[in-house]
Amino acid sequence: MTSYLLRGVSVLGAASQDLALVDGRISDKLPADAEIIDAAGLVALPGLVDLHTHLREPGREDAETVETGSRSAALGGYTAVFAMANTSPVADTAGVVEQVWRLGREAGLVDVQPIGAVTVGLAGKQLAELGAMASSAANVRIFSDDGHCVADPRLMRRALEYVKAFDGIIAQHAEEPRLTEGAQMHEGEVSTRLGLTGWPAVAEEAIIARDVLLAEHVGSRLHVCHVSTAGSVEVLRQAKARGVRVTAEVTPHHLLLTDELAASYDPVYKVNPPLRTASDVEALRAALVEGVIDIVATDHAPHATEDKECEWAYARPGMVGLETALPVVLSVLGDRWDLIAERMSRTPARIAGLTGHGTDLNVGDPANLTLVDPSARRVVDPSELASRSRNTPYAGTTLPGRIVATFLRGEPTVLDGKAVK
Amino acid sequence: MIKHLRSAADLDAATATLILDTAGEMAALAGREVKKLPTLRGRTVVNLFYEDSTRTRISFEAAAKRLSADVINFSAKGSSVSKGESLKDTALTLQAMGADAVVIRHPASGAPHRLAAWVDGSVVNAGDGTHEHPTQALLDAYTMRSRLGRLDGLRVAIVGDVLHSRVARSNVLLLTTLGAQVTLVGPPTLIPVDIAAALSPQTKVSYDLDSVLPDMDVVMMLRVQTERMQDSYFPSSREYSRRYGLDLARMRKLPEHAIVMHPGPMNRGMEITPEVADSSRSTIVEQVANGVSARMAVLYLLLGGKA
Structure with missing residues (x-):
């Protein structure tokens, strides 16, 4: 195994130093044959961990595969991603989660951790075999019907309770389905002008409010996916103040983009939950800094061209995000490296119970890390993405920061900004 | 152009x-x-x-x-x-x-x-x-101008299912551009959120048709689909007609010169009674x-x- 010396690197923005990666770990010794990487001006972060990725395999390999998604993740500075369960077939059995997990191992670019479905077929009727997925080789701990809300309150209560047996966590896509029938975009001034059916903020907030009460009642852990409204932030703030074991994520796009973009009717801006207003964006940013929102998760949602090159109402919701997440967060938070590491690596790893990721890059820690050039600026070009899909909302946007290298257990997955394999 | x-x-x-x-x-x-x-x-x-x-x-x-x-x-x-x-x-x-x-x-x-x-x-x-539906708005504006001689300062009520109406959106935008004052009337469930901010700040909203009519030069009735009832936008077509339908009694509350418009197709007996639709104030065929x-x-x- 090749050893590496990262010369002159700044760990989390600290004074520059040399960092040796030996036998998959951060080391204070350096073999003479170590490969030297000039890391002057580069910042080392613990490898990013994404709790919310759609890899589309099995089922929609035309949009993404575990391999292409893994490459996209590595190029974005990630060393672990959690693959959502809404594949075809749905990841609701030990067999499917093990298949995804095995495909991730074969790709070998990031650790792919499958998320199991909460209910059979994501249908919201009956619990999937959560224990079997937890006991499988994939060792599933996060369960989610993402894309669908576990709307039935009794079923949600049971799911929250049941996973306590193996320290699981339910990640809820908070969307009251009756309040969002036919919904196309955020309900407000812009939806009224565009004549698109509104997705009201209350449809998210009502479910989060219910779920934090349920989690409190049964003493379980709840994770809230892609929080998108200022009102949700307030519900979470109150729940956390009461000691409810709830964590929450926000996507990069909800930190940057607003519903005004829908005015083009270009479905590249169609996403679920929808882009909200500027005041929501402001509240989400503040909540992320404050810690009311614990982490950034991409909700990377690749879609084939034909599913986006159509009328708004007929397009699938979702945006790719793995390769632009860190640049977007940098543009929002600035170079607060420790905060970025907390929100994009340490905390997501902790929520998921994922060991070996989100460490502080001390001697002896697994060498899962990424090197960022904070001074670089890049114009996003969809054709350059490693994802199989092109549905980025940032085409032509200049974003700060460039991911120069990523290491997974001491092996480079990205060097000079290019995927190694 | x-x-x-x-x-x-x-x-x-x-x-x-x-x-x-x-x-x-x-x-x-x-x-x-x-x-x-x-x-x-x-x-x-x-x-x-x-x-x-x-x-x-x-x-x-x-x-x-x-x-x-x-x-x-x-x-x-x-x-x-x-x-x-x-x-x-x-x-x-x-x-x-x-x-x-x-x-x-x-x-x-x-x-x-x-x-x-x-x-x-x-x-x-x-x-x-x-x-x-911008050409509908143009033909409506043309009809108003032909009948009433002007658009600037004209007071226009658009009544009914504004939420689902492309005719209403285009009319609000065009009429405001041409100086008319639009009031949207309907049950709150059928008036879209933030409509004034969305289309034009001058737009007024009322839930009470009777109080609006005496001040109008034009009243435009929108088609209301009875299926909206299934989605609880209103309790029944009878209740809708009672509160927001234009019948002869309501038409008499309009000023003498005011006209009645409808983009068609009409639900006679729902949003407009046949007596009103066929009256001399009606511009429906002209439209x-x-x-x-x-x-x-x-x-x-x-x-x-x-x-």
């Missing part, structure tokens, strides 16, 4: 006025024995209709034919569209056939915006989802005739004719 007419917001006051003036000239033509102008000879206008709408389609067809354009009717039923062809592929086909203008009616809001990105010709929105003139003006000006 603008290239596309996707929204009434594409029109500033000068352009809108030019279209209305041109529509007046076109209307004069309708009184002649030979109703045709050679203006668009050799040009191709495609009517691309994804929804059944005989009245709007034949209105556009008559307009294009009176300008001597070649007209191709492309309807979603019985075409490749029903076999699942995408809007983009249809657009590329029309582009290859050399369409100078595409008139599109589509159930999805914003479809004309998408289409405009894929064809070189002009795109005219003939109604998209619950978004807009249909004016529709051809307004659409002639739009095609004429978009395709490079001079006023």
Whole structure:
């Protein structure tokens, strides 16, 4: 195994130093044959961990595969991603989660951790075999019907309770389905002008409010996916103040983009939950800094061209995000490296119970890390993405920061900004 | 001149006025024995209709034919569209056939915006989802101006299912641009959120039709689909009619000169009683005739004719 010396690197923005990666770990010794990487001006972060990725395999390999998604993740500075369960077939059995997990191992670019479905077929009727997925080789701990809300309150209560047996966590896509029938975009001034059916903020907030009460009642852990409204932030703030074991994520796009973009009717801006207003964006940013929102998760949602090159109402919701997440967060938070590491690596790893990721890059820690050039600026070009899909909302946007290298257990997955394999 | 007419917001006051003036000239033509102008000879206008709408389609067809354009009717039923062809592929086909203008009616809001990105010709929105129907607004404005002599300062009530109405959105935008004062009236469930901020800050909203009527120059009744009842927008069609329907008693509350409009098709007995629809204040049949003139003006000006 090749050893590496990262010369002159700044760990989390600290004074520059040399960092040796030996036998998959951060080391204070350096073999003479170590490969030297000039890391002057580069910042080392613990490898990013994404709790919310759609890899589309099995089922929609035309949009993404575990391999292409893994490459996209590595190029974005990630060393672990959690693959959502809404594949075809749905990841609701030990067999499917093990298949995804095995495909991730074969790709070998990031650790792919499958998320199991909460209910059979994501249908919201009956619990999937959560224990079997937890006991499988994939060792599933996060369960989610993402894309669908576990709307039935009794079923949600049971799911929250049941996973306590193996320290699981339910990640809820908070969307009251009756309040969002036919919904196309955020309900407000812009939806009224565009004549698109509104997705009201209350449809998210009502479910989060219910779920934090349920989690409190049964003493379980709840994770809230892609929080998108200022009102949700307030519900979470109150729940956390009461000691409810709830964590929450926000996507990069909800930190940057607003519903005004829908005015083009270009479905590249169609996403679920929808882009909200500027005041929501402001509240989400503040909540992320404050810690009311614990982490950034991409909700990377690749879609084939034909599913986006159509009328708004007929397009699938979702945006790719793995390769632009860190640049977007940098543009929002600035170079607060420790905060970025907390929100994009340490905390997501902790929520998921994922060991070996989100460490502080001390001697002896697994060498899962990424090197960022904070001074670089890049114009996003969809054709350059490693994802199989092109549905980025940032085409032509200049974003700060460039991911120069990523290491997974001491092996480079990205060097000079290019995927190694 | 603008290239596309996707929204009434594409029109500033000068352009809108030019279209209305041109529509007046076109209307004069309708009184002649030979109703045709050679203006668009050799040009191709495609009517691309994804929804059944005989009245709007034949209105556009008559307009294009009176300008001597070649007209191709492309309807979603019985075409490749029903076999699942995408809007983009249809657009590329029309582009290859050399369409100078595409008139599109589509159930999805914003479809004309998408289409405009894929064809070189002009795109005219003939109604998209619950978004807009700008030529309806033009013919309505033309009708108001013909009957009442002006638009500036006119007080117009638009009554009914504003939430799902493309006619209402286009009318609010166009009438405001032309100086009229619009009041939207309906049950709160059918008035979209933030409507004034969305369309024009001057727009007023009322839930009480009776209190609004005495101050109006125009009252425009929107079609209300009885299916809205299933979604609990209102309890029953009888209750809707009682609170928001225009009957003779309510019509008498209007000033003497005020007119009653309806974009059609009407639900007689629901939002409007037959006595009102057929009264001398009603402009409903005139609106249909004016529709051809307004659409002639739009095609004429978009395709490079001079006023």
